[in-house]
Amino acid sequence: MLLADQGQSWKEKVVTMETWMKGSLKASCLYEQLPKFQDGDLTLYQSNAILQHLAGVGLVVNNGVEDLRCKYALLIYTNYEAGKEEYVKALPGYLKPFETLLSQNEGGQAFIIDNQISFADYNLLDLLLIHQVLAPSCLDSFPLLSAYVARLSARLKLKAFQESPKHVNRSINGNGKQ
Template sequence: MLFACSWNTQTQAMRRRDTSWATLPYLIDGPHKITQSNAILRYLGRKHNLCGETEEEKIRVDILENQAMDVSNELARVCYSPDFEKLKGEYLEQLPGMMKLFSQFLGKQTWFVGEKITFVDFLAYDILDLHRIFEPKCLDAFPNLKNFVARFEGLKKISAYMKSSRFLPTSLYTKVATWGNK
């Protein structure tokens, strides 16, 4: 996963900075104090013109952002459940259909919204990466998704980050999760 955080002394410092919410992750960019990962991604997307240009592209951004959150929340529900083994089987049965929808949405485009990367490509990568950790073969039937993941990981700055000491293997969920907590 590209995005990871943990509770530490920085959270306490964040609280002292009079932010609205003392949650992780957070970003302080000049006068702007932003919490919540999607708010940060959306802010950075606007700042760097990564939110789509046409109305159609902006609609696709909105759709994928919300779909990614729905899928992320559903997997988290399974992974935090005491009935994980039962729910895992049900989830795995639905997984090919879920990946098919992502595949259809991407189609033959380079990125999910078109030929220019947007902030939701980061969300899509995160979801696809999480699922290939959960079920390593889940992308095998979808060459366009596998190509998307390879293309994303091949971006110069992403590749450099993933090879750096700053990119740390981390647990996917907190310690109370049944799966992905180590």
């Protein structure tokens, strides 16, 4: 999302589950996971490392985003059937801090931290979009977060990226749980 929205050119290679399960690509990746990012001789793994490299700065708010992503991953990969209802019930408590942060920055009309978009915004947007698949009404009681998702998703380059054939109906999690 960051590269698309900032008008950067890059080559994306989407890896199918079938290709991943063959094992040779997985074995070649540090931590045996994707995404993998190459910039000249530099190769990075893990979304946050990539975003921090591209953004040039790390931000504390992103740690909160990652805390929620860890809770989500724990649900999706270890306790989906038994834990989904409880997770969705607890979700408002997890989302409230982000609504509060938005309210403290130009009444929710700016970005999560400042008046300029940062890598934390792309990471939070991604996570909120994923949660809207898990629980479509999860943002209904958070008007600033709901408007934030709509505002960021409407950015021309970001919208084009999200609506591109490579990304429409793409599986969110490798295990098929959503």
